[in-house]
Amino acid sequence: xxxxxxTGMGVVAPPGIGTADFWHHVQEGRSFVSPITRFDSSLYPSxxxxxxxxxxxxxxxxxxxxxxxVDLFSHMALxxxxxxxxxxxxDLRNFNxxxxxxxxxxxxxxxxxxxxxxxxxxxxxxDGVSPYMASAWFPAAPQGQISxxxxxxxxxxxxxxxxxxxxxxxxxxxxxxxxxxxxxxLAGGTEAPVTPYALLCCNTYDFLSRKNDTPxxxxxxxxxxxxxxxxxxxxxxxxxxxxxxxxxxxxxxxxRICSFYTNCDGYDRVAFEPDGTSLAVAIExxxxxxxxxxDSVDYICSDGAATASGDISETRAIKKVFGxxxxxxxxxxxxxxxxxxxxxxxxxxxxxTVLSMMYGTICPTINYKNPDPECDLDYxxxxxxxxxxxxxxVISRGRGGxxxxxxxxxxxxxxxxxxxxxxxxxxx
Amino acid sequence: MSVEQGVRxxxxxxxxxxxxxxxxxEKLSDSLGVDSTEMVNVILALEKKFDLHINDKQITKxxxxxxxxxxxxxxRAAA
Numbered sequence: 001x002x003x004x005x006x007t008g009m010g011v012v013a014p015p016g017i018g019t020a021d022f023w024h025h026v027q028e029g030r031s032f033v034s035p036i037t038r039f040d041s042s043l044y045p046s047x048x049x050x051x052x053x054x055x056x057x058x059x060x061x062x063x064x065x066x067x068x069x070v071d072l073f074s075h076m077a078l079x080x081x082x083x084x085x086x087x088x089x090x091d092l093r094n095f096n097x098x099x100x101x102x103x104x105x106x107x108x109x110x111x112x113x114x115x116x117x118x119x120x121x122x123x124x125x126x127d128g129v130s131p132y133m134a135s136a137w138f139p140a141a142p143q144g145q146i147s148x149x150x151x152x153x154x155x156x157x158x159x160x161x162x163x164x165x166x167x168x169x170x171x172x173x174x175x176x177x178x179x180x181x182x183x184x185x186l187a188g189g190t191e192a193p194v195t196p197y198a199l200l201c202c203n204t205y206d207f208l209s210r211k212n213d214t215p216x217x218x219x220x221x222x223x224x225x226x227x228x229x230x231x232x233x234x235x236x237x238x239x240x241x242x243x244x245x246x247x248x249x250x251x252x253x254x255x256r257i258c259s260f261y262t263n264c265d266g267y268d269r270v271a272f273e274p275d276g277t278s279l280a281v282a283i284e285x286x287x288x289x290x291x292x293x294x295d296s297v298d299y300i301c302s303d304g305a306a307t308a309s310g311d312i313s314e315t316r317a318i319k320k321v322f323g324x325x326x327x328x329x330x331x332x333x334x335x336x337x338x339x340x341x342x343x344x345x346x347x348x349x350x351x352x353t354v355l356s357m358m359y360g361t362i363c364p365t366i367n368y369k370n371p372d373p374e375c376d377l378d379y380x381x382x383x384x385x386x387x388x389x390x391x392x393x394v395i396s397r398g399r400g401g402x403x404x405x406x407x408x409x410x411x412x413x414x415x416x417x418x419x420x421x422x423x424x425x426x427x428x
Numbered sequence: 429m430s431v432e433q434g435v436r437x438x439x440x441x442x443x444x445x446x447x448x449x450x451x452x453x454e455k456l457s458d459s460l461g462v463d464s465t466e467m468v469n470v471i472l473a474l475e476k477k478f479d480l481h482i483n484d485k486q487i488t489k490x491x492x493x494x495x496x497x498x499x500x501x502x503x504r505a506a507a
Contacts, residue, residue: 065443127472131469132465
């Protein structure tokens with residue numbers, strides 16, 4: 001990929017709203033997973049999640065009237081877009097809105113809104129259903145709401161590809177920029193799985209941790225005693241531009257998106273391909289397109305499914321590609337701290353990785369206590385590590401064997417120097 | 429409660445707008461930026477509040493507060 005750069009980042013996540021708040025918390029290596037309080041989940045096998053707090057306090061033009069018409073996943077996407085645009089110092093009046101596009105990932109849709117309307121449908125008939133349902137529930141609703149709020153009119157897409165959705169959305173956005181069809185892209189994902197029906201769907205698939213009594217220890221990727229992931233609500237959105245356009249307007253230059261590759265395991269409905277062959281091919285292809293020498297990869301942000309099938313196949317794929325050097329590359333799953341945002345996770349992983357590049361600090365995989373002989377890489381256990389990262393890979397995988405890999409590179413010496421204080425927290 | 433007062437209260441509640449924003453003669457789409465789903469929501473609420481039915485043909489003819497009040501009063505007079 002030629003000179004597509006990240007110029008702005010917005011995040012709404014359990015550890016914080018906005019990149020400063022988010023980064024301040026994720027480097028601490030502690031958990032933001034807690035029991036679900038939004039509804040009675042006592043009969044669910046998994047009833048813990050990463051939940052967003054304080055969203056309603058972010059106003060900025062998002063009126064009560066607008067919020068009545070949208071689901072939580074659109075609300076988070078609107079706030080996150082605003083954060084990204086501000087971070088990028090973008091005034092949309094200076095952009096051609098026909099050449100500005102939106103690319104979003106999402107898995108489940110807007111069930112918090114939809115569930116109450118379906119209940120009313122069965123209790124009261126069709127007249128009981130809010131007309132707002134029409135534009136609130138479906139996976140592309142956040143794309144629509146962002147476009148309406150800002151008057152954005154360019155080529156846009158929503159990708160539904162389970163946990164790989166937002167990485168794909170960012171890649172399609174970057175490729176569209178590369179082809180010259182757009183000048184500015186907002187790309188990322190949003191997900192709101194903490195609703196009765198959405199959580200039921202995730203539970204039914206049987207990939208969620210049941211460590212309900214110890215939520216802070218529940219999400220344990222690569223640990224021998226893992227028992228699945230923990231879902232989280234949240235959103236991550238980037239602004240993408242061509243390098244020369246970004247330089248012309250003195251935009252922040254966070255990182256370059258160097259390549260993307262996606263393929264399928266073609267193996268099983270639930271389990272990943274055991275030897276990780278297809279994921280290895282995806283990593284190889286991403287490295288090839290990026291022009292990265294294997295020795296130059298400083299960090300891998302893993303999918304970290306916290307299932308035996310996911311963790312072992314991901315580890316094998318990395319070993320297949322990097323050989324002996326695999327054990328020297330830090331491979332972490334920062335999402336172990338706050339949960340997996342499914343269709344938004346790839347975008348939040350990109351943001352975490354870019355912040356890691358900027359601050360020279362790798363966020364850890366927490367809850368790593370019992371090594372699994374099948375998973376023998378450096379997973380950056382439990383505590384953040386200082387490391388200079390110039391080149392990194394982000395891996396997202398979805399149910400049914402979807403693999404997605406993106407390569408990123410820091411631009412120049414865009415590095416914020418500082419040190420960790422006595423509590424291990426980074427201070428500049 | 430007059431029809432006008434009832435309609436005003438309903439619009440304020442459904443659209444989360446201030447009383448002074450509602451203009452008698454202007455199109456709701458112009459004065460309040462009402463979109464099609466909001467208009468359907470207003471009509472469903474009017475039907476419930478005033479216990480009447482507004483058919484599709486009538487919906488296309490109401491665009492201002494005055495239109496709504498006139499329609500409701502004519503329906504009440506005909507009942």
